[in-house]
Amino acid sequence: MEGKLRADEVVFRHVIAKLVAKELRPGDRIYETALSKELGVSRTPIRQAISRLIAQGVLENREGQKGYAIPILTPEDMQQVYVSREVVEAQCAYYAASNATPEDIALLWDYNMQERRLYDSDEKERFANLNEKFHLSIVRLSENIYLQRFALQLYWRAQLYTFYLGGFYRTYRNLAEKKAFPQDPDHHTNSEHARIIRAIENKDSEEAKLSMADHIQRTYRHFCRLM
Template sequence: MTEALKRQNVTRGLVPRRLKRPAGLGETVYEHILAELMSLRIAPSSRINIDTLAREMGVSQTPIREALSRLEEQGLVVKTHNVGYSAAPQIDAVRFNELYDLRLLLEPEAAARTAARISDAEIKALADLTRRMNGSGANDARGSYSRFAMLDAEFHDRILKLCGNSLIYEALSRLHIHLHLFRLHFHAKVTSCAIREHEALGAAFVERDSEKARRAMKRHIELSRERFMVTFADLGPNM
């Protein structure tokens, strides 16, 4: 069929017009499913029905599958052959402690190195992220919580990228630590405390004070560990 004939048939209604996907639809679908996972409305280890999600959101299966593939890369969903997608199980106490041990080994050093080399533009970018985190909870607390988790991850990723050691960045970024931690439980206090600690880090960067940045990051990680530790409180002291 020639292009001219195709155009004639489209005009006559004989060939369906190919509709373009609305800009940003894929990101909207991803953010919606992420919020469902982070708020535990999609329970850990539960099956994820693509047809149900598509009907609920009024979209085709294509953006749903794209979002789930992206979430699989982040370790938040699991795809099983001949079964489909399910929400990933939450990290256990052993994994939790291992992640924090790793963070305490690497992130304070990364913060110290970043303080010595950070530019004014990069300081502003980190401050802007902190402000966005502070405004992420205006409406829809559950959805805002997932947005905060993404911004928190970006904040820490920026510091790791700026430290000048690509292996430190690669070792931590591929674990998607912050998404897994914030998924442990919904707690508004987690966000307000983290913002204050990020501001302390920002102050150290403004002063280009490596030791102050090291201490601020160490304290932030230790306090974060205490906040999320409540998830495992029922397991007792020998978790």
């Protein structure tokens, strides 16, 4: 991440990095005291970050239990998350096509180029960060604060499924083994993102909406097979 992060953002990113690396798995618990020792920060930013993670569905605070749990992933929850995400992000893309400036488009293409370079690497955290920037940039370009609010929550909840089911985030013994999964939608992420950017660049709102919906549907269908 560029620049110096606020303490609560450091905590947030630390938890996300542990999810990406599978150091935290569904059902695992985290504790304020342990995070404070790991990161050398006070309890205040830890509580701020945890409140944010709970609000976005990444953590759960279960009554009568200490600490905070990574949610258990289920087919029913995944279906609700991805159906909702498709509706909200597709509408964000629709509005982004009208609102995006040439500078916005250039930034989206830059993310797309970086994704293409990173796909054959093992830099999972950087790849996750680029995917976040791409999707949340389009959400921001909707200029609709309610869509933004819902999209943020749905994006991070969906990432739990991406981190645990997505092919890019699997651990492979070598590059050849990774390339043995050509049907994984992660393999098509870059071209699907490019289709979305092209529609936004052309100010084609309907195509932007359709291409975003197709992108999210494809991921969901693949995860259904794995679940």
